Amino acid sequence: MTQDSRQSVYERITATIAAAIEAGAGDFRMPWHTDGTMSAHPVNITTGKPYRGINTIALWAAAQGAGYGSAIWGTYRQWAACGAQVRRGEKAALVVFWKIDEREEDAGDMDDGQSDPRRRVLARGYPVFNAAQVEGYTPPPLPALPASARIAHAERFFAALGVTVREGGTRACYIPARDEIRLPPFAAFRDPIAYYATLAHEATHWTGHPDRCARELKGRFGSESYAAEELVAELGAAYLCADLGLACEPRPDHAAYVASWLTVLRNDARAIFTAAAQAQRAADWMHARQPFAA
Incomplete structure (x- = not known):
């Protein structure tokens, strides 16, 4: 990934979050304001693990902007592997992972201004789609915690x-x-x-x-x-x-x-x-x- 494309990842995600903040400024509803249900934390369809750091905020902002009620996300291939199909014309959200010494880590673990400068770090952007954007997928029932x-x-x-x-x-x-x-x-x-x-x-x-x-x-x-x-x-x-x-x-x-x-x-x-x-x-x-x- 070139320096220009890396900067584009930063700029695109920042622009999405800034737009969500600005859109909610009237009643001070930010993209990270959630209702506390089990579906509040964005998770990956394949791993079942929650996204972290900047990816959490980016997906909250994307869901708020599009009005998605689901917190389940995945790449085009991940949805296909589940037997689901992303609908034609759907727009992807962007998440970021870091490539570090041949390993990829969630963006929540990096770019805190204290990363080891001796390590070669590359930001990689990945397009992901929400469960509301696919056909052929039925989400599992969420446990109701009183x-x-x-x-x-x-x-x-x-x-x-x-x-x-x-x-x-x-x-x-x-x-x-x-x-x-x-x-x-x-x-x-x-x-x-x-x-x-x-x-x-x-x-x-x-x-x-x-x-x-x-x-x-x-x-x-x-x-x-x-x-x-x-x-x-x-x-x-x-x-x-x-x-x-x-x-x-x-x-x-x-x-x-x-x-x-x-x-x-x-x-x-x-x-x-x-x-x-x-x-x-x-x-x-x-x-x-x-x-x-x-």
Whole structure:
């Protein structure tokens, strides 16, 4: 893949995500806002594994733009291998994998601004189609997980992190000087899922501490580092909510960031790749602290 085609991959995916952000700016509905159902996380038809990092965001954006209700995706050949046929004229979405030392890895694991420069890394774009674009495929029934089970799972997940959470006041935030999260009282949230979704956002900020993921964005984003960190926290919370089966809904208090996120993306075609990779790294770090982690 040439440098020009590699840049085209960055630009095409960034343009798709930026368009989805702009389209939802009126009511602050971003491509990563999902309903918390089991179908919220994009998965591959062949492997059954969820997409990661930038590919998750790219497919959320593509599904939002086209109105797809399914989270199942695959290449033309993968659908054919399942006995299904992509309908003529359907437009593919783009996902990215990295070719590293003859291995290919999901884009969620790369382009975080900290990759080993000694390794030869090539970005490869692949067209994929949603289950809504094919004929001859019947999706399997999804297990119905009651809200009470999802909330209990979320409680165990955040408790296992050992993060200090203090309730009080009216504002949710992470305070680096105290290394603690402040949240309004539980009863102040419209429902328990909203509480845990907000906690997921602040917990992603918390992982940036030098003793955890040591996330430092000033060198990468300069004056736009604050907006970039908020984008990382938004994406990290979206990944966690999808993993935990929680709804990730619009937060009006974050509406002010939309314009700054669009500025970051339009100034740098690789910015969303870095933010998505950092968010995936934060989510992975938190998953690795779970007692049931493999």
